[in-house]
Amino acid sequence: MRKEFRRWKSRVMVALLVVATVLAVAPLVLILGTLIVKGAGSIDLGFFTRLPVPAGESGGGVAHAIVGTLLIVGAGCLIGLPIGIGAGIFAAEWPGSIVAKTTRFIADVLNGTPSIVVGVFAWTWIVARQKHFSGLAGSAALAVIMIPMVMRTTEEMVKLVPHSLREAALALGYSRWRTSLGIVVRTCLPGIVTGSLLAVARVAGETAPLLFTALGSQYMSRDLQQPMAALPLVVFTYASGPYDDWHRLAWATALVLIIVVFVLSLAARIATRRRFDAPR
Amino acid sequence: MLLAEEVRPRIATAGMTAYYGPVPGVKNVSLAFAPNQVHALIGPSGCGKSTFLRSLNRLHEETPGARVTGLVSLDGEDVYGSRVDLRRLRRRVGMVFQKPTPFPTMSIYDNVAAGLRLDGRVPRAVLNHAVERALTVAALWAEVKDRLHTSATALSGGQQQRLCIARTIAPEPEVILLDEPTASLDPQGTQRIEELLFNLKERFTIIIVTHNMQQAARVSDTTSFFYLGELIETGVTRQIFTAPKETRTEAYITGRFG
């Protein structure tokens, strides 16, 4: 009797687990579905090549935001990747040093810092001093978000390289820096690329740190010293606006944004799948 | 003693102690290695023979907390001198490891050329010649000459180890250190490496660490027995294996411990 009850209860619990899993998977399907249904229809050549039209008129595209996102994220990578990768290599090469331990801990702290706080930081750091909004301030904010992420993944990847390879290079007369870059880093490069791609995918969709740095713009701007549009900012502005045509563009832009982010994430996964062949 | 009384040693130690943190792994070892011979270092695992070997090209100090005291000299020059350039030292004292360590991102050709390229630009023809020569000496040329530019990781374990030997001899070092080079190979691969050693000693001074006493007896001219971090006995291989002076050496080679 009691055994029957236990068996029955177990079955119910497992069924609930299945329900939980379905509920957890549902949002992704729903979100992607809505994005495609509402966004795909508005994506045509003009969407990519044209600038926004005055509010109330229909048509127009987001060329300015595509250029803006490319420039802001690109500049963010130029600042963030070398520092993040360099710090990661340092932490893996001199793991016991005080600098490495401190940096590792602080990178974890920064990793958990809300991106809006980083935005405030970039504002007081750059915008308040220069007394104007700029794409570059946005890049700096994105770089601050990327650096700790890239550092930690780089460190993990470098640590995966067998110690024997490093010794073999040193024993052959390689200097330390050549061993590090030419053998160790070269061997785990796919992993470092993966980490960098994931970081880029993450910051490409960031809105909060750009709100009061890059600010957004209705015009095409290629000058990082000026306010600049970006795809996530467009989604935010158009979603909060009153016009149907804005909403239409918001959906289309969100679809493009999510495709960019997913493609980057998938590329990252593929890069690690071709893991370097560790020597047997 | 045979070596230093007859010829000036190529590489030698005097009162050398190698520490891991506060713990000495090798204690107060004085040994001299004559040129163009194969010298075997034997002893049970953990006896310090590998640590001793790694102290000769200063690889020991790459381990965190490790350091070496006493003297090591290469052609009479202090290896641990304050201004010694490790790159130059290791160019002259090559090393082959227990597990094959081909550089996974490089082709077979580039692996062999890796050491040569450290000196800057080398003319292609010179490089080609050196690579072919090194691979020939390492008895690998015939097997790989048609796929020099394919990945080195596709080779078998024995081939990879011979590739590492080719990579080590390509820059023409004076001394080659081998740290149990056949430990991860099958008997056939082991035999090929042993045959190789015999030819290599014409041009190089060879020091080989092995836990295989038969191997030491087959390939070496001199043998040194290490136990618990100390050098117990050194001498001509035949004498060590037939008439050891120390009882501990005798116990080890007759298989009573280790």
Added chain:
Amino acid sequence: MTVPTAPSASTPAAALQGAAAGDRIFRALLTLAALAIPVLLGFLVYELVQGSELAIQRYGFRFLTTSTWDPVTDEFGALPLIFGTLLSSFLALLIAVPLSLGVAIFITEFAPSAIRRPIAFIVELLAAIPSVVYGLWGIFVLIPFLRTTVFTFLKGTFGFLPFFQGPVYGQSMLAAGIILAIMVMPYIMSVTREVLAVVPASQREAAMALGATRWEAAWTAVVPYARSGIVGAVILGLGRALGETMAVTMLIGNRHEIAASLFAPGYTMAAAIANEFSEASTDMHLAALSYVALVLFGVTVIVNALARVLIWRVSKGRQSGGAGL
């Protein structure tokens, strides 16, 4: 035994000597890169403190306990923001924890191996969706849906409770909590999955050997073993929820009020900064927002540190895990 000649004046050439300047430059450059991170954090804290100095001087800790937020009279108190941040995150965890725990247990203990990876992959893809896209979807899909179904149901059935009273606007504390739940679920799920995977198979087998069903083995043997790691995962999710900005800004209604009803609009620290920072006209307003950012930063640092310690304890136990039996 001959003692080798020490290097002396008679040594013909110092053939081994040379300098390795490249190594020193390499190490210096990498050290600079590594030091950039602590410097950046120090600079961040410094700038936040500098930026909020006006508000800190005027309000001190009273800032955290007063409720007036009026840019016109230049009077600021962050209690509604703190309340809203904590409540929305709490709601998010209330929904997300059982779900992500369920998914993690299902994946590690019950799911056929063929669908384990796809499910994990799909849930983790949720983490890659930008916050602003959640916001967009929340405004145009989730809120209309909630208003017509879930909210009316709650109001009709549990309307006697203060949490489910008052007008239903759509943009509300509850809507923000639900979107946050979807957003933090992947984080909690993936860390929980990792700590469950570390539990030795012997735990489960021992329970099954005693006659436990598979569910009982999972719930009574496997989950308790990973408990502190799961708590760490939940706290990590909390850290995410506290700082989440865009989706919350778009769904919570943005009103500086403390309301008992979950249908009423509210505000969070992050949302207030996002909405008001670029429009703040007075120095005190800016300083107050900066102060909010500083508080938010402090809270997330503490929460994340706590989560790390808990997760680290489980993964440290991995080496001695078998001995625990």
